Amino acid sequence: MTGTSTQANAVDVSGNSPAERSKLKRKIAAYVSLTKPRIIELLLVTTLPTMFLAAGGLFSPWLALGVLLGGTLSAASANVFNCYLDRDIDKLMRRTKNRPLVTGEVSPRESLVFAWILGIASTVVLWLVANPLTAVLSVAAILLYVVFYTMILKRRTDQNIVWGGIAGCMPVLIGWASVTNSLSWEPLILFAVIFLWTPAHYWPLSVKYADDYEKADVPMLSVTMGEGAVAMQSVLYAWATVIASLLLIPVAPMGWIYTIAVVGAGVWFIAEAHRLYHAVVTNNGEAKPMRVFHLSITYLTLVFIGVGLDPIFYFPLG
Known part of the structure; x- marks a missing residue:
């Protein structure tokens, strides 16, 4: 009886019952989710x-x-x-x-x-x-x-x-x-890298949710042109992204760390985009747009790790 009374008093003193605290946590989580x-x-x-x-x-x-x-x-x-x-x-x-x-x-x-x-x-x-x-x-x-x-x-x-x-x-x-x-050519090149990367990153994801976008009347490329167009555009934008990333090497200039990161990650990114396109064109059942979506995140992360580490541990190319 004493324990029950003490627990009730604790609730009264705090002003928050377990249910109210749970509701508050859900509300905070909802705001964070937004x-x-x-x-x-x-x-x-x-x-x-x-x-x-x-x-x-x-x-x-x-x-x-x-x-x-x-x-x-x-x-x-x-x-x-x-x-x-x-x-x-x-x-x-x-x-x-x-x-x-x-x-x-x-x-x-x-x-x-x-x-x-x-x-x-x-x-x-x-x-x-x-x-x-x-x-x-x-x-x-x-x-x-x-x-x-x-x-x-x-x-x-x-x-x-x-x-x-x-x-x-x-x-x-x-x-x-x-x-x-101020602003200069270096951030503008990085701006171009992300700009060109975005379609190759997001359009493969839109294939997975093409039905959703069609239902909501949102004209994503996967809805208006289909998976084949997404695969082709992913190849083109992957190439453009990697080429843009290479422009930073002579402009900054960047050293070995960045160069290795963008070349290595870039070859991987392009190869996966081509792999998706080949699978879609041949209709062999191996098309995995989400693989390109997830890889694109890894690609951008590796590129920007190179951007950050290169000026700290600078090893010039020449």
Whole structure:
């Protein structure tokens, strides 16, 4: 009896019953889910190495932490705005039907307020820890993803991923500007690498969810042109991506670490894209678009590991 009374008092004093705490945890998890953490991870993979390249080696850890925090808040803001705007089609697709705005765990108004708070916070953080140019580029990235991609391109053209992918290229400009307070050819080349990589990365994924996109009336290439077109475009964009990555070698200039990374990973990336195309053309039942999707993430990670390590442990080619 005493134990029961004590437990009841503890609940009364804390003001939170186990059920209320569980509800709070679910709410927090729902808000985090809206930010699409896995996409943010990929964006940060390109930001930090670019900062090492801009600095020519090591730089202030506080700047790194501040820019990564600001970049995380910026990307989170863009992703929450995206979920808010796409909530009508998210409920139609298997891949997105469990998002918090579809299930009702977060209301549209709550998500919109959350997105604005994240966007404003990211701008303030990047302005204070880096410089105004970095903050402006961050705002531009949010607008590109929310307005240019989500509101204008996504539901109108099968080239949505190509041009909408510009938003995903912005972290390299943000990283470079945060260190140098300027832009130059090096970050623009890295921008081009990500721009060309994006279709080869995302279109294979769209094959897996082609039925979803068709149901939601989203004109992804896998819907409008089919798997064969996706396979062909993956080959073309893989080649273009690798060629663009090689341009950084004479411009930066880069040494052996970066060169080995981009050549080795590039050959692998191109080979897998060709493998997908051959499997689709021959219709031998071995086409695995998701293999290219996952490999493309590994490819970009290896390239940017090279970007980050090369200026720290520089071994010149000549």
